[in-house]
Amino acid sequence: xxxxxxxxxxxxxxxxxxxxxxxxxxxxxxxxxxxxxxxxxxxxxxxxxxxxxxxxxxxxxxxxxxxxxxxxxxxxxxxxxxxxxxxxxxxxxxxxxxxxxxxxxxxxxxxxxxxxxxxxxxxxxxxxxxxxxxxxxxxxxxxxxxxxxxxxxxxxxxxxxxxxx
Numbered sequence: 209x210x211x212x213x214x215x216x217x218x219x220x221x222x223x224x225x226x227x228x229x230x231x232x233x234x235x236x237x238x239x240x241x242x243x244x245x246x247x248x249x250x251x252x253x254x255x256x257x258x259x260x261x262x263x264x265x266x267x268x269x270x271x272x273x274x275x276x277x278x279x280x281x282x283x284x285x286x287x288x289x290x291x292x293x294x295x296x297x298x299x300x301x302x303x304x305x306x307x308x309x310x311x312x313x314x315x316x317x318x319x320x321x322x323x324x325x326x327x328x329x330x331x332x333x334x335x336x337x338x339x340x341x342x343x344x345x346x347x348x349x350x351x352x353x354x355x356x357x358x359x360x361x362x363x364x365x366x367x368x369x370x371x372x373x
Contacts, residue, residue, distance in 0.1 A: 221251035227301060229309050231276040232263030232352065233316045234294055234359050235286075237323055241336035242356060245283065247349070248332050255349035257332075259342070261313070261356070262286075272312045280316070284334070285327040291316045295355055313355045 235243035249257040262283050266275040273291065280286040291314040299309045328334045339360030342348060348356065358365065 217249070217251040217256045223252040225252075225254055227299070227306060227309055229266040229272075230264060230311045231266060231272050231279060232261035232311060232313050232355070233276060233280055233291065234261060234313055234355065236315060236317045237336050238318070238320050239336075241338050242342060242360075243318070243323070243334065243336045244342070244346075244348075245328075245331040246333035246335070248330075257347070258349045259337075259346045260349040260352040262331075273314075276312075276314055276316075283328070283330040285325070285329065286316075286318070286322065288316050288318065288322075295358055297351055297355070311351055313359075315359070 237243060243262070244259045245262050247253060247256055247258050247260055262280055263276065264279040264283070266272055267278075270278075276291060277288070280288065294313045294315045296310050296312045299311070301307065301309065323336075326334065337346065339356070342353075342356055343360065
């Protein structure tokens with residue numbers, strides 16, 4: 209993977225980048241690793257050449273769970289029984305003359321048998337990593353890095369203590 213090339217796409221790319229509501233899967237393997245996609249290194253996508261969660265756009269009239277099922281089927285040939293909502297990030301792009309959008313993260317646990325049957329149909333690579341490797345060593349799309357940090361290190365996240373007077 210050429211870091212300079214993917215960074216160049218972010219800085220000097222001329223292709224339009226489209227926004228919309230999206231879903232993503234925090235896919236957990238039986239041994240506790242996270243299954244990630246290496247995004248293609250092309251300028252017409254968000255964060256080319258970065259690792260990230262599998263997922264994609266929610267189509268008009270589609271609910272987030274249906275979008276997640278469709279995206280994981282299209283990208284990995286993955287069918288799953290259960291997914292639970294983990295977090296939802298909101299993006300208010302009114303400063304750009306656009307609307308508000310969300311990216312909903314769902315936790316999907318897969319067995320070794322499911323993992324063996326995966327077929328990468330979108331992206332440059334698929335690989336499972338432990339949380340420390342993701343947080344310390346990989347170039348991960350920023351919003352996915354935040355969601356993965358929250359999942360891997362969620363025990364550190366607390367509400368602020370109540371103010372006492």
